[in-house]
Amino acid sequence: MxxxxxxxxxxxxxxxxxxxxxxxxxxxxxxxxxxxxxxxxxxxxxxxxNPYASSLRKQKSKTIAVILPEVADNFFSLAINGIQSVAETKNYHVLIYLSHESFEIEKNTVNHCLSGRVDGVLLSVSSETSDAAHFEKLKNENIPFVFFDREFENFAAPKIITNDYECGFLAAKLLLSKGCKHPAFLSTSENLSICSKRSAGFTAALTEEGFIKDKHEFVIDCTGTPDTIFDQVQELLKNNPQIDGIVASVERLAMQIYMVSVANSITIPKELKVVAFSTLETAPILNPSLTTITQPAFEIGKTAAEVLFTMIEKKKHNITADSVMILPSTLIERNSTLA
Amino acid sequence: MxxxxxxxxxxxxxxxxxxxxxxxxxxxxxxxxxxxxxxxxxxxxxxxxNPYASSLRKQKSKTIAVILPEVADNFFSLAINGIQSVAETKNYHVLIYLSHESFEIEKNTVNHCLSGRVDGVLLSVSSETSDAAHFEKLKNENIPFVFFDREFENFAAPKIITNDYECGFLAAKLLLSKGCKHPAFLSTSENLSICSKRSAGFTAALTEEGFIKDKHEFVIDCTGTPDTIFDQVQELLKNNPQIDGIVASVERLAMQIYMVSVANSITIPKELKVVAFSTLETAPILNPSLTTITQPAFEIGKTAAEVLFTMIEKKKHNITADSVMILPSTLIERNSTLA
DNA sequence: TTGAATATCGAAAACGGTTTCGTAAATAAA
DNA sequence: TTTATTTACGAAACCGTTTTCGATATTCAA
Missing domain, CATH: 1.10.260.40 (lambda repressor-like DNA-binding domains)
Incomplete structure (x- = not known):
């Protein structure tokens, strides 16, 4: 028929x-x-x-786009959950796009969002992103969008983030208080807002304690696949035996640190103390249990979506810097930082 | 303008x-x-x-739907990654819907897919799903769809699954070979294809070794939130001290078993051996490292998407039972099952 | 009783593309 | 030179809704 x-x-x-x-x-x-x-x-x-006939006529899609670097990551999974939880109540559909940390892909994806396919976009910037022209386009076309977690600094748009600087500061203080003399900060990409802020907090704490001369002595960039990260961490620890504490700026770095420690029989926390920015559920049952700075991932996604929907509904897109919301993370001490 | x-x-x-x-x-x-x-x-x-104008005229959406129980789960995150990887090459858009293990939601979502919004759907059934009428509709409307991981038994459709029965069997054999006398199987929902198959393999192995009289002595259903699961597991172990081995049918059960073991100072693997169906990356660095049966999550998502796209492109939707693909999981022994 | 207001419905114009089909010009074949 | 074919383009129908506007019938007020 x-x-x-x-x-x-x-x-x-x-x-x-x-x-x-x-x-x-x-x-x-x-x-x-x-x-x-x-x-x-x-x-x-x-x-x-037929939703497309309807969308065409009504000029709205009942759909939002979520653009993020990857999905196989605890933080982003939880954030998606938060986003979905509000999209469901609004009867909205959600399209997921992965940038794979590529600027090019992110740019193209954002460009496609100019077509009217979506009523709004939620975005967590890729680590390569160094230019905001594509965001500018969204703004010019009056398409509501909000950053979550990974924002683009110096670009005025609603942002739902966490207290990265403060947490970097706290992480460093914790390591120092536990007796570390040479803590290091493992970054993934210093042009990523979250990393630069976290490392800034970290170095600030060290400076305050009179520890630091050269930032690059303590802040190391680690990028790549799990394997290459493993190698980098291994090299780092081998060449710098004085390092007795590490702050992992993102979850996947923490995992590799643990891997390296078992491979090279470095005992945590005796020889090396570790604190990681992470939402790993398994943190309490790791060997040893991992001290984490846990971001409110679900809530970040949820409030980002809520802000987006108020923009969509109110047609009030010209929200600026004052619409930055900071949801605090929590430091949870566990055995990986025992004195 | x-x-x-x-x-x-x-x-x-x-x-x-x-x-x-x-x-x-x-x-x-x-x-x-x-x-x-x-x-x-x-x-x-x-x-x-404008994609909607185009879709309306061409009667195709360049979009697929992925319907799954939850996204904050390692397996599903990886599967989504696999799906995305092929959707990207096809320049397709992917809509994510969560059923939250609810039959009602799944049914409604599937119903919405009848509107022409999507060219095909990838589905992993909820644990509540006991009726296939909504799948029948998809078939009647000639909308390509394929099950991945969690299939609906007795419903003819392409399915990309893993060797659940065999792995359940292997898990039981492993525990027995390590000296367990009273292994138990923690299920989440026995009307879930993956669980029933895994438990069937499990009981088959026990039967073969002359261990079993009553299935219900060894196969326990655990559902609910992490907290309630914790309580159930704790009760189980308290009331059945003879249990010296556990097969966790899904990842989140394994985590709670570990939580319970630390809370009640039950030592793994000495007092309790654990093997879990899981894609946890942290399995090797847990305390103790966790023996897993690891599903090829990414590949399952990838091949499911590939099959879906051949159906979409070939317009050959009447694929039946012979289109079931089984991607084998791998048993990785670690310290949680040491003899 | 008459005019105005209201209730209920339908015709037709959008929305922004795609596709069929027709046409005029240019080229090739006779 | 005439006819047939090819090339390059445009007019208009169409996809399935929503929405404006007009039409008719009914109810109400005067």
Whole structure:
């Protein structure tokens, strides 16, 4: 049989298309009896309206885009969960795009969002992103968007982030208080807002304690695949035996540190203390249990979505710096930083 | 300024809409010079066609739906990654829907997929799903879809799964070989294909070794939130001190088993051996390292997507039982099952 | 009783592309 | 030169909704 459109529905009911359309959306200009009939028939035939026809006419898609570097990551998984939780209540659809940390991909994806495919976009910038022209386009086209977690600094847009600087500071202080003399900060990309802020907090704490001369002595960039990260960490520790504490700026670095420590029988926390920015559920049952700075991932996603939807609904897109929300992370001490 | 449509593009170029449209898709009926001009102008004005207009006319959406129970789960995150990896090469968009293990939600979501919003759907059934009427609808409407990981038994559709029965069998054998006398199987929902198969393999192995009388003595259903699971596991172990080995049918059960073991100072593997179906990256660095049966999550997602796209492209949807693909999992022994 | 207001519906114009088909000019064949 | 073919383009229909606006019938006020 042919596709079930509103036209066939109308014919079946002996009504006009317009009437059926209005009846389905409970318009006041349709009598309640006809409404009942239409609803009944729609139910019976299992009619479900074509969303694209509707979107085309109404110029809104009931869809949002989420653009993020990767999905196989605890933080982002949880954030997606938070986003979904509010999208569901709004009856919105969510498209997921992965930038794979590539600037090019991110740019292209953002560009596609200019087409009207989505009513808004949630974005966590890739580590390569160094230019904001594509964000500017979104703004020019008046498409609501908000950064979550990884923002682009110096670009005015709503941002839902965590207290990265402060946490970097706290992490360093913790290591020092536990007796570390040569703590190091493992970054992934210093042009990533979260990393630069965390490392800034870290170095600030060290400076405050009179520890630091050269930033590069203590802040190391680690990028690449898990394997290459493993190698880098191994090299680092081999060439710098004085390092007795590490702050891992992101989760996957922490895992490799542990891997390296078992491979080279470095005992944590005796020889090396570790604190990691991480939402790993398994942190308490690692060997040893891992001290973490845990971001409120779900809440970040959730509030980012909420902000986005108020923008979509209020058509008030010109929100600026004052719409930055900071959801604090929590430092949870465990055995990897025992004195 | 007003929206940039193909109409304004045409006007700007002094060409007809039809010509511009054809030029943009490199039609042979357009001269190469006009094509060049059109492309240049499109590039300059940053024209990006309205996907809904296109979808409406062409009756295809370049979009697939992925319906799964949850996303904050290692397996599903990796599977999504696999799905994305092929969707990207096909220039397809992917919509993510979460059923939250609810049959109702799954049904509604599937129903929405009947609207033409998507060209195909990838689905991992919820643990509550006991009826296949909604799948039947998809089939009737000729919408390609394939199950991944969690299939619906007795429903003919392409399925990309792993060797659950065999792995359940192997897990039991492993525990027995390590000296366990009273192994238990922690299930989450016995009407879930993966769990019933895994437990069937498990009990088969026990039966083969002359161990079992009553299935329910050894197979326990654990559902709920992490907290309630914790309580259930704790109760189980308290009331059944004879249990000296556990097969965790899903990842989140394993985590709670570890939590319970630290809370009650039960030593793994001495007092309790554990093997878990899991893709946890942290398995090697847990305390103790966790023996896992690791599913090829990425590959399952990837091949599921590949199968889906061949269905979409070939318009050959009537694939039946013979299109079941089994990607084997691998048992990785670690310290949680040391003899 | 008459004019105005209201209730209920339908015709038709959008929305922004794609595609069919027709046409005019240019080229090739006769 | 005439006819047939090819090339390059445009007019218009179409996809399935929503929405404006007009039309008719009914109810109400005067």
């Amino acid at each position: 042919s596709k079930l459109t509103i036209k066939t529905l109308a014919k079946e009911l002996g009504l006009s298309i317009a009437t059926v359309s209005k009846a389905l959306k409970d318009s006041h200009e349709i009598s309640s009896e006809t409404k009942k009939k239409v609803l009944a028939m729609a139910e019976q035939l299992n009619y479900v309206p | 007003s929206k940039l449509t193909i109409k304004t593009l045409a006007k700007e170029l002094g060409l007809s809409i039809a010509t511009v449209s054809k030029a943009l898709k490199d039609s042979h009926e357009i001269s190469s010079e006009t094509k060049k001009k059109v492309l240049a102008m499109a590039e300059q004005l940053n024209y990006v066609p």
